[in-house]
Amino acid sequence: MARGELRIYLGAAPGVGKTYTMLEEAHRRGERGTDVVIALVETHGRKHTTAMTAGLEVVPRREVTYRGAAFAEMDLDAVLARRPELAVVDELAHSNVPGSRHAKRWQDVRELLEAGISVLTTVNVQHLESLNDVVARITGVPQRETVPDAVVRAAEQVELVDMTPEALRRRMAHGNIYRPEKVDAALGNYFRTGNLTALRELALLWLADKVEQQLGQYRADHDIDSTWETRERVVVALTGGPEGDTLIRRAARIAARSKGADLLAVHVARSDGLAGANPAELARQRVLAESLGGTYHQVVGADVPRALLDFARGVNATQIVLGASSRGRFAQLFAAGVGVTTIARSGSIDVHLVTHELAGRGRRRGPLPPALSRKRRIIGFGVALLGLPLLTVALEAGPPLPLIDDILLFLVAVVGVALIGGLWPALLAAVGGSLLLNWFFTAPVGRFTIAEGQNLLALAIFVLVAVAVSWVVDTAARTTRQAARASAEAQTLAAVAGGVLRGERPLTALLDRLRETFALDSVTLVEKGPGGTGTVVASVGDPVCVSPGAADGEVTADGDLMILLRGRTLEASDRRIVEAFAAQAAVALRQERLAAEAATAKPLAEADRLRTALLAAVSHDLRTPLASAKAAVASLRSSEVEFDDEDRAELLATADESLERLDRLVANLLDMSRLQAGALGVVPIEVGAEEVVPRALDDCGPEGRKVAVRVPEDLPLLRADPGLLERVLVNLVANALRHSPPDAPPMITGSTHGDMVELRVIDHGPGIPADRWDDVFLPFQRLGDRDNHTGVGLGLALSRGLTEAMGGTLTPGETPGGGLTMVLALPVARLC
Structure with a gap:
């Protein structure tokens, strides 16, 4: 059985005409031959809406008794038994009377759809679950009835029924929405122009997201990878270098020029698992991007321009912001670089190449880390110095072999040295091996000369092969070591992130994790003050270090924050991960301080809320009994009217009742203030x-x-x-x-x-x-x-x-x- 289709009429506020528009569509469908019934429509006494129900079949409602009162609800079983092609069901977010089959009307609608019945329905933006609290803050009116956003987003069609705030207020003033006695209160509260304008913008933005989702699905279904400039999306590419701050701020300014534009920061990580970027810089730049309203993303790819453009096209980006190449001019002669390549392949996406302080200065690379440990390198040199002479002695003592066999045996020895000690011992073995081959096994023997050209070629090939094999072995060892280290760093950072998220005190947990990871005695976060003085913000371990001069290491976290390490001196290669810890520590400290400020502000906000509510409440409730008492006393004092005893007694009773009511109100207010002050x-x-x-x-x-x-x-x-x-x-x-x-x-x-x-x-x-x-x-x-x-x-x-x-x-x-x-x-x- 095919599932029915759902069409939802979305409004920003009551009275914009959702139900009327829905009934118009029902009439159009009926005129085209569709079997249409009204399962439930709430007209709220509006004559124009009531008139629109004429000519449509209405399924009678069922009566439900709850706590002695009778309620009329949609008869779901009757609609299912009738099995129309299209059912009209008003107010999707409505809560059913307790005891009904489903708690919410949207669940009734879901059952109709599963039965193959299409549905027309309505909902206001304030009933959407994701916007419920936002609407409550804007209007001051909490909405108890909500519908999950996923239910509305899953609809085949969502149509916005729109009306300007001024037009809606005119409808209200003419009595087309509420009864006359409620009009003034509604216009002065929920239906204020500012409220309606904000609700209208919320509805438009929410629907824009729904349309964007549908557009993305359409593009995916039709394999469309070209950019459709329906909304500005600015992608800024980060390398993890210090120029990232400049790029993010420039991209944020570009995005700010277009209302509603999205800012997306992306870092392309190497697909070989090696860490090529500074994790501390990336962590700090992520915070910066998010503070400017953007989002941070990380993708993996061997070809950086291709990975960047694939990401940009995947999010339908319209602009890309790149930094100018940091490589020197000589290096740019041999490779175009990421920026130039991205521009050449970008197609319809605009690319901004932003200059910065490091542009064209060349990449500063530190010395390559050794591929193998110091101990293995020493063993490699020892094998080269002892093994090759021993091999020479063994070949001299044995039966003579062709030169090519001698060369192959020496090549095996060089490969063995490369595997044991790396590049430099292997190079020593290659050079030493060529000299030994020349002296002992190449004619004329006992001299560093070569009589035959083919022997010269064989020795040259031996040296080249030995050097090449040594280089490959060393590179593989170095890559393996870097990959293992990158994996360890990633696991450490993942553990740090998990510990921070789960811990009640993320800053302390972060510093403690840093101390454990690098086996330190103490880790201290210090904030620099005026005059160079430092204040300890947090510390773990013992003894606490408060001065950079007494620390074994220091790392700048962010601005005036600095982490002091005590226990041992870290290797230069460890600073990358420590800097990542430091960046996360700065974020954790900022979060703790914001939480403390929020906790401090919460009682003040609550007191302000109570004060505002009190003023709003007593402005009427204190004034009413006071006015009644004043009017009664003024009437009794008037010399223009003669009151009989019965009228006089009634006026006195009115004054007495009003003053008694006023006394109760004042007493309650005083007692409540004493309770809140703890002075009762x-x-x-x-x-x-x-x-x-x-x-x-x-x-x-x-x-x-x-x-x-x-x-x-x-x-x-x-x-x-x-x-x-x-x-x-x-x-x-x-x-x-x-x-x-x-x-x-x-x-x-x-x-x-x-x-x-x-x-x-x-x-x-x-x-x-x-x-x-x-x-x-x-x-x-x-x-x-x-x-x-x-x-x-x-x-x-x-x-x-x-x-x-x-x-x-x-x-x-x-x-x-x-x-x-x-x-x-x-x-x-x-x-x-």
């Missing part, structure tokens, strides 16, 4: 629940008489502050009354659990999902309030804080049959 006075004493509960219900006013109380008389005494406990119960009962239906009032029960007394405040309201229980204790949260215009949302946050200050706990639970139960647990009083 708590005086725990022995108190009975049967004493505190009635007082709390009295404080709730007439509504408190509706609460049923089931507290046993033999309940043990509590150890708590009576005033604070009463405040907690008042807040819990007020919250329960606000959410309970009239025919199911709240209830307070009491029981003993171990050494704790538990008081339960039970309501039978709509309840709160278990995954949001922790949210109800956040300040300024009003989850599920039907009257969302009263209270600053401090009640439960303050109640938990007061309870914990008394040594108790306050936890939410589910009420059987629907609702929320708040469990207040306090310690039992210990009687002497």
